[in-house]
Amino acid sequence: MINETHSQSLSNPDSKHDEYEIDPPQKFQTFYVNTPIIGLTGGIGSGKTAVSNWFAAKGIDVVDADVVAHEIMGKGSPTLQMLVEALGDWVVDESGEMDRRAVREHVFADNKALLTLESITHPAIRQEIKNQLSKVKSAYAILSAPLLLESYEAGLVSLCDRVLVVDVSEETQLKRASSRDTQSVEKIKAIMANQLSRQARIEQADDVVCNNEDLVALYAQLEPLHEAYLAFKKLPKY
Numbered sequence: 001m002i003n004e005t006h007s008q009s010l011s012n013p014d015s016k017h018d019e020y021e022i023d024p025p026q027k028f029q030t031f032y033v034n035t036p037i038i039g040l041t042g043g044i045g046s047g048k049t050a051v052s053n054w055f056a057a058k059g060i061d062v063v064d065a066d067v068v069a070h071e072i073m074g075k076g077s078p079t080l081q082m083l084v085e086a087l088g089d090w091v092v093d094e095s096g097e098m099d100r101r102a103v104r105e106h107v108f109a110d111n112k113a114l115l116t117l118e119s120i121t122h123p124a125i126r127q128e129i130k131n132q133l134s135k136v137k138s139a140y141a142i143l144s145a146p147l148l149l150e151s152y153e154a155g156l157v158s159l160c161d162r163v164l165v166v167d168v169s170e171e172t173q174l175k176r177a178s179s180r181d182t183q184s185v186e187k188i189k190a191i192m193a194n195q196l197s198r199q200a201r202i203e204q205a206d207d208v209v210c211n212n213e214d215l216v217a218l219y220a221q222l223e224p225l226h227e228a229y230l231a232f233k234k235l236p237k238y
């Protein structure tokens with residue numbers, strides 16, 4: 001059972017009733033799979049996809065938190081239904097799909113709504129990630145998540161045995177993200193400002209690859225990491 005304050009934000013913030021149960025609390029959850037799990041993270045446009053594609057091409061299973069976040073909010077899903085109950089019918093469009101742009105703009109301007117969104121989606125994302133990680137068949141797995149280190153609430157870093165950070169200069173990051181995205185430079189800068197600094201991210205990393213050069217230079221750094229991850233001996237569960 002989640003605590004009362006938290007549970008109220010899941011439904012009607014004024015409600016005194018616990019309508020949703022999430023148990024046990026995330027920080028006391030235990031999760032263990034024999035497969036080593038490598039958390040992959042980096043800022044917007046840093047090259048996470050380029051890195052995870054390389055690992056996938058080596059036959060390594062990749063679980064992508066962004067993909068999972070998309071999946072759990074599919075048409076008719078219980079998580080989407082919870083969000084409708086919490087924020088209103090406008091959350092879905094006429095076809096029943098989540099109106100992602102409307103939700104994004106709403107929570108950008110309203111921090112309380114953002115907390116409500118996160119309190120609904122984070123447990124569901126975490127649960128589905130655990131589900132996918134428990135089915136991994138490769139020697140190790142990559143868990144790619146842009147907010148692996150930022151979002152304590154989602155608790156994804158606690159699922160990982162090691163953290164691999166893709167580091168890139170802010171200048172290169174901005175250049176690559178803006179030439180790929182339709183988003184404005186200002187919007188990308190705002191996203192970067194909301195993410196951890198390079199230094200803070202690196203401080204929490206076990207492994208760091210630098211992606212300031214071309215893809216050949218990036219892949220050359222991944223090869224020895226792949227070998228090390230294949231040899232990684234995970235401690236047994238006590």
Ligand code: ATP
Pocket residue numbers: 042043044045046047048049050051146176177180211212213214215216218
């Ligand atoms: P986001 O979190 O925003 O989805 P990301 O971290 O997954 O981004 P990528 O999509 O891998 O980043 O890379 C961003 C853009 O930069 C892409 O267009 C990608 O092709 C390009 N890119 C990545 N690494 C390099 C590189 N070393 N040289 C040139 N282009 C690169």
